[in-house]
Amino acid sequence: AQSVTQLGSHVSVSEGALVLLRCNYSSSVPPYLFWYVQYPNQGLQLLLKYTTGATLVKGINGFEAEFKKSETSFHLTKPSAHMSDAAEYFCAVSGAGGFKTIFGAGTRLFVKA
Amino acid sequence: EAQVTQNPRYLITVTGKKLTVTCSQNMNHEYMSWYRQDPGLGLRQIYYSMNVEVTDKGDVPEGYKVSRKEKRNFPLILESPSPNQTSLYFCASISGTGKYFGPGTRLTVL
Numbered sequence: 360a361q362s363v364t365q366l367g368s369h370v371s372v373s374e375g376a377l378v379l380l381r382c383n384y385s386s387s388v389p390p391y392l393f394w395y396v397q398y399p400n401q402g403l404q405l406l407l408k409y410t411t412g413a414t415l416v417k418g419i420n421g422f423e424a425e426f427k428k429s430e431t432s433f434h435l436t437k438p439s440a441h442m443s444d445a446a447e448y449f450c451a452v453s454g455a456g457g458f459k460t461i462f463g464a465g466t467r468l469f470v471k472a
Numbered sequence: 473e474a475q476v477t478q479n480p481r482y483l484i485t486v487t488g489k490k491l492t493v494t495c496s497q498n499m500n501h502e503y504m505s506w507y508r509q510d511p512g513l514g515l516r517q518i519y520y521s522m523n524v525e526v527t528d529k530g531d532v533p534e535g536y537k538v539s540r541k542e543k544r545n546f547p548l549i550l551e552s553p554s555p556n557q558t559s560l561y562f563c564a565s566i567s568g569t570g571k572y573f574g575p576g577t578r579l580t581v582l
Contacts, residue, residue, distance in 0.1 A: 395573075402476075403564075449514055462507075462516070464513055
């Protein structure tokens with residue numbers, strides 16, 4: 360069985376500050392891990408994914424995430440927040456192939472000027 | 473342009489009136505899926521299909537049906553909609569690089 364927990368339904372940062380969105384997962388098989396972003400009134404867009412190999416994954420818009428097996432975590436970071444980063448972010452886990460994907464409840468990111 | 477399309481984008485209906493939400497992808501993907509998104513619950517998988525004529529239940533299949541008669545289309549059918557099916561629905565098509573999501577269908581059942 361797989362599950363995803365996103366810590367914090369809302370996160371607020373100042374423009375230029377570090378963004379840290381937390382995601383912990385559980386999986387009985389080697390996981391594939393994803394972060395998606397959803398802007399208002401739009402569908403989900405893939406930010407980055409981890410399947411195998413390098414544990415630090417770089418995505419679009421300056422985001423990156425690190426897979427830490429010992430901590431069962433896949434936190435999303437960005438060194439400097441921009442106003443355009445304000446959106447809802449979803450962490451997701453699946454088994455190989457990504458056929459059955461479990462999503463977290465989402466974290467809404469607010470960026471203050 | 474690679475895309476997943478859904479129709480309609482918005483729908484208001486009444487309890488018990490059968491409806492179909494269409495989903496189509498132009499990427500020749502074998503795998504497609506339907507999700508519903510509700511506040512505080514994230515996305516929950518309704519049904520998925522691994523190929524033509526191959527479908528399986530996701531986490532919340534009750535009250536829904538799907539069919540996959542051709543690779544590009546994966547319609548979601550609500551035979552007798554109820555108010556608890558009011559939600560935002562997303563269709564997705566998957567490749568090795570991740571899921572491609574449709575723009576969403578906002579359904580209200582009165």
